Amino acid sequence: MGFSSIAELQAALRAENYIAERGLTTALFLALKLGRPLFLEGEAGVGKTEIAKVLARLLDAELIRLQCYEGLDVHHAVYEWNYTRQLLHLRLLEARGDRPTEAELFGPEFLLKRPLLQALENTRPRPPILLIDELDRSDDEFEAFLLEVLSDFQITIPEIGTLKAERPPVVLITSNRTREIHDALKRRCLYYWIDYPDFEKELEIIHNKVPAAPAQLARQVTGFIQALRQQDLYKLPGVAETLDWTAALVALDQTALAVDVVDETLGVILKYQDDVAKIKGAAAQALLARIAAQPEP
Amino acid sequence: MAGQLLRNLLLFGRLLRGLGLDVNPGRLLDVFHALPHVEIGHRSDFYHTLRSLLVHRREDQPLFDQAFALFWRAPRERWEVRLAGLAPKPRRRPLLVPPPLRAPPAADPDAQSPDSGQPPAAEVTVTYSAAEVLRRKDFAEMTAEELAAIQRAIAQRLWQLGQRRTRRRRPGRGPWPDLRRTVRRSLRHGGELLTWARREPKRKPRPLVVIADVSGSMERYARLLLHFIYSVTFGLDQPVESFVFGTRLTRITRAMAHRSVDRALRAVSQTVEDWAGGTRIGDCLKSFNFDWSRRVLGRGAVVLLISDGWDRGDPELLGREMARLRRNCHRLIWLNPLLGAPEYEPLTRGMQAALPHVDDFLPVHNLASLEDLAARLQALPNR
Numbered sequence: 001m002g003f004s005s006i007a008e009l010q011a012a013l014r015a016e017n018y019i020a021e022r023g024l025t026t027a028l029f030l031a032l033k034l035g036r037p038l039f040l041e042g043e044a045g046v047g048k049t050e051i052a053k054v055l056a057r058l059l060d061a062e063l064i065r066l067q068c069y070e071g072l073d074v075h076h077a078v079y080e081w082n083y084t085r086q087l088l089h090l091r092l093l094e095a096r097g098d099r100p101t102e103a104e105l106f107g108p109e110f111l112l113k114r115p116l117l118q119a120l121e122n123t124r125p126r127p128p129i130l131l132i133d134e135l136d137r138s139d140d141e142f143e144a145f146l147l148e149v150l151s152d153f154q155i156t157i158p159e160i161g162t163l164k165a166e167r168p169p170v171v172l173i174t175s176n177r178t179r180e181i182h183d184a185l186k187r188r189c190l191y192y193w194i195d196y197p198d199f200e201k202e203l204e205i206i207h208n209k210v211p212a213a214p215a216q217l218a219r220q221v222t223g224f225i226q227a228l229r230q231q232d233l234y235k236l237p238g239v240a241e242t243l244d245w246t247a248a249l250v251a252l253d254q255t256a257l258a259v260d261v262v263d264e265t266l267g268v269i270l271k272y273q274d275d276v277a278k279i280k281g282a283a284a285q286a287l288l289a290r291i292a293a294q295p296e297p
Numbered sequence: 298m299a300g301q302l303l304r305n306l307l308l309f310g311r312l313l314r315g316l317g318l319d320v321n322p323g324r325l326l327d328v329f330h331a332l333p334h335v336e337i338g339h340r341s342d343f344y345h346t347l348r349s350l351l352v353h354r355r356e357d358q359p360l361f362d363q364a365f366a367l368f369w370r371a372p373r374e375r376w377e378v379r380l381a382g383l384a385p386k387p388r389r390r391p392l393l394v395p396p397p398l399r400a401p402p403a404a405d406p407d408a409q410s411p412d413s414g415q416p417p418a419a420e421v422t423v424t425y426s427a428a429e430v431l432r433r434k435d436f437a438e439m440t441a442e443e444l445a446a447i448q449r450a451i452a453q454r455l456w457q458l459g460q461r462r463t464r465r466r467r468p469g470r471g472p473w474p475d476l477r478r479t480v481r482r483s484l485r486h487g488g489e490l491l492t493w494a495r496r497e498p499k500r501k502p503r504p505l506v507v508i509a510d511v512s513g514s515m516e517r518y519a520r521l522l523l524h525f526i527y528s529v530t531f532g533l534d535q536p537v538e539s540f541v542f543g544t545r546l547t548r549i550t551r552a553m554a555h556r557s558v559d560r561a562l563r564a565v566s567q568t569v570e571d572w573a574g575g576t577r578i579g580d581c582l583k584s585f586n587f588d589w590s591r592r593v594l595g596r597g598a599v600v601l602l603i604s605d606g607w608d609r610g611d612p613e614l615l616g617r618e619m620a621r622l623r624r625n626c627h628r629l630i631w632l633n634p635l636l637g638a639p640e641y642e643p644l645t646r647g648m649q650a651a652l653p654h655v656d657d658f659l660p661v662h663n664l665a666s667l668e669d670l671a672a673r674l675q676a677l678p679n680r
Contacts (some may be wrong), residue, residue: 070596139463
């Protein structure tokens, strides 16, 4: 596919406002070159899903997303028959006095294609990007099924036959690690753990994503969030929270962080009451004092 | 050139395997195919290529990093020497198997079983009444032979846990229509819809998490508790997560996965660093809540917390973390070996702080209490 070197891919991602570190770019580059799925793990809100969207734009490919949830099964992930149409068809035949045949009732026109089946179809000019989001939310049965699909990129529908992707889709799998994914599946993939970004990277992300943010505010927000991640909190804020918070502060016409505004908007970055209670007031003030003490660039 | 690289890769793979990483020849071949795509001269690209293909668990990354730094930089003689220090700890550490629960009977005149009046034989033959006495006897007062008998009894026990309703459905008598089968059936009757097929929720056993105290005050029970954990790990259909703590929390799930109980217990004793020390329940629960609860408490887990409640930590912290633990699991069961003594009352400050957040507070001091526990686990409501 389009990119001849890691540096080129990294620059292309940056042009799409996605700041990726070298390691992530390498993994992604190899996933494209080797045709292997890329398995991304990391805390919530570090940009795992975002990268699939960016990649789809870059490659001008269709993005097919399968959001996982508990109880996700073949009928929602691969295909389902359109029962309403089948029933209507039955009535119609009945009115005409005909008897239905199986081949008629389970033909392609009654087939509803779900994401995995769509991703294997050979109708597109380029292979699509298949995003299997939050795989940890699904259950082991689905994981086992997915392993099968990913190993040969083909699906069998008993009534119709086997469908095989001539050119397999680019597969990205994400997990928030609320459950360990079985090693067998991870072994098929390239693996990358996305960490929280460092100060410089996070600041750059803010500049890219919330260009309206004043420079001083952006620096302070980044410093505050970075300091917050050193605290003993139940749930640390991700990059998504940083961006939400910056946007909220811009909407409130803030040009710099002030302790009262921080207290009022803590709910944007901290999602557990214990954490909010812990940081509100004195702790927030101490953090602000600490980032104020840091030297300007 | 390529031959040399392949040879080095294979060596590196062997090194990683020796360090306990899950690396097989197939993966190394992947690396070999991947390398032409990257500039090998670019050290960080080379590193990330190897890492993204050879590591698939976050906890393996630090080990990989060290191995990589040593292998691909230093001359060979140096890394071999230095890696000796990196090798898995267990080989180099003395085996710290938890001490036997009680000195052999010969050393202690009171230790003879009161019912027999005879010196215990090497093999305890358990008649009905003797079995009954044994069932009720406190683990802490047992002789080594009796303990062995108990361990066998625990090992044979079949465990079952209440079920939960999953979000999956299967054909059955539930309220949801099964259109797929309805349409299929109608074909048999020439397209006539005679009956509606229905679906019901699928049920699955709940996950179990065991958190056991192995500090000094629990020493007498520690070994049996490990046998107990081993027994539930293999006796239940679903995966069991297990942790032990004293002053710090250690996950022993992987160690418990050995097929033989002795090897499992040895592995546990090598993993755990604070046998028979102090107790800080609150801190340990906090590290469980922060580091593990989101990963192991999904899907309506049942938590067994085994401790005598002697705590040197902050009771307020303990109360807070117990409350958090309770909110995140389906049922929180505290097993306390002291509860078997008739005069015991949970008056310690730690117990007082923890009790309001416990669903069941049960004794675990003899076989009868374990059987009672098994019955209760099985009877957990199927919601």
